[in-house]
Amino acid sequence: VPLPKFPSVIIALLPNLGSDKMESILDIHTLLLDFAQELKLHIISIGSDGAQVEFNAQTQVQQISTPSRLRISYSPYNIDFNCPIFPNIGPVIQVQDPKHAKKTGRNAAMSGARVLSLNCSTVGFGHFTKLLTHPESPMYKCDIYKLDRQDNGAAYRIFCPKNLKCCFDPNNKIKPEFEGTFVYLFIIGELVDSYLNRNITPIERIRMVMISYIFLRIWRFHINMLARKYPEFISSNQNFIASQTFAILTSLAESMVLLVKAHRDFYNQYPFVPWIHGSEACEHFFGAARQVNADFDFAELLDMVPKIGHYTKALNSKEISFNKDKSVREGK
Numbered sequence: 001v002p003l004p005k006f007p008s009v010i011i012a013l014l015p016n017l018g019s020d021k022m023e024s025i026l027d028i029h030t031l032l033l034d035f036a037q038e039l040k041l042h043i044i045s046i047g048s049d050g051a052q053v054e055f056n057a058q059t060q061v062q063q064i065s066t067p068s069r070l071r072i073s074y075s076p077y078n079i080d081f082n083c084p085i086f087p088n089i090g091p092v093i094q095v096q097d098p099k100h101a102k103k104t105g106r107n108a109a110m111s112g113a114r115v116l117s118l119n120c121s122t123v124g125f126g127h128f129t130k131l132l133t134h135p136e137s138p139m140y141k142c143d144i145y146k147l148d149r150q151d152n153g154a155a156y157r158i159f160c161p162k163n164l165k166c167c168f169d170p171n172n173k174i175k176p177e178f179e180g181t182f183v184y185l186f187i188i189g190e191l192v193d194s195y196l197n198r199n200i201t202p203i204e205r206i207r208m209v210m211i212s213y214i215f216l217r218i219w220r221f222h223i224n225m226l227a228r229k230y231p232e233f234i235s236s237n238q239n240f241i242a243s244q245t246f247a248i249l250t251s252l253a254e255s256m257v258l259l260v261k262a263h264r265d266f267y268n269q270y271p272f273v274p275w276i277h278g279s280e281a282c283e284h285f286f287g288a289a290r291q292v293n294a295d296f297d298f299a300e301l302l303d304m305v306p307k308i309g310h311y312t313k314a315l316n317s318k319e320i321s322f323n324k325d326k327s328v329r330e331g332k
Contacts, residue, residue, distance in 0.1 A: 007315075010305050049279045055094075062093075118184065125144075137162075188212070
């Protein structure tokens with residue numbers, strides 16, 4: 001159960017060639033859950049950065065049969081959020097990293113491979129080039145042209161409130177050409193902000209994710225209906241987000257609801273800090289490793305683990321500052 005200002009503890013490091021299959025990742029998850037069950041370690045979430053093999057492995061973990069499950073269902077809306085409750089561990093929930101989800105949402109709209117259709121409006125690369133020319137636009141040219149698709153700062157600027165304001169005319173009405181862009185930025189931004197915002201209540205977080213969840217499902221239904229009626233003009237492969245992107249975004253909504261319920265039913269004595277869930281702790285670990293040694297191999301990484309532990313602890317206690325490379329652009 002993540003706690004604020006508590007440094008990450010490295011349990012294991014496993015090298016790989018970057019070509020792991022879903023089955024091998026699932027075996028690792030299963031082994032760790034077996035260890036946790038024997039040691040009575042409480043694990044509330046398993047995070048990933050949205051890679052398809054990791055996401056599929058997480059989905060398989062969620063489908064493991066257990067004596068009981070944590071469940072929230074509402075049949076009128078066809079909602080059935082659930083996760084396994086492992087003995088001696090508790091509920092285990094899959095969580096996609098929210099910052100990676102934000103980058104996924106940005107890349108889906110700006111890839112140029114699809115023209116996302118929302119009613120009479122669209123979302124595409126051209127809309128962002130026009131927003132860039134707005135005098136109050138927070139975006140940089142490098143956020144649009146020759147962009148780094150893994151740039152956290154660019155993703156932050158795309159979805160920030162100031163960028164949404166650029167979609168309005170002087171009368172505070174959304175410009176017709178930006179209606180779809182505004183809706184898309186608002187929905188995806190709300191979904192991610194439900195995790196990263198530190199000043200809202202759990203019920204407000206649930207409200208935010210459910211608005212996004214229901215919108216995404218209605219949007220998909222709308223595109224599928226149009227595709228069946230006008231197959232020569234529209235298709236889900238060209239006018240809707242990719243199926244993997246849809247799965248990641250809807251999974252984020254489901255995970256938030258389950259996290260709130262798990263904290264209420266199992267961990268009500270612990271603070272609820274959803275911005276810590278995900279894969280960011282692992283990224284901070286490797287970021288700290290690069291501060292110690294910019295170019296390391298696996299053996300050197302193992303030797304650095306104690307030093308990284310002290311380094312991370314000092315960062316959390318604000319005893320030292322983290323000096324980022326000048327080439328790094330990151331939003332807060």
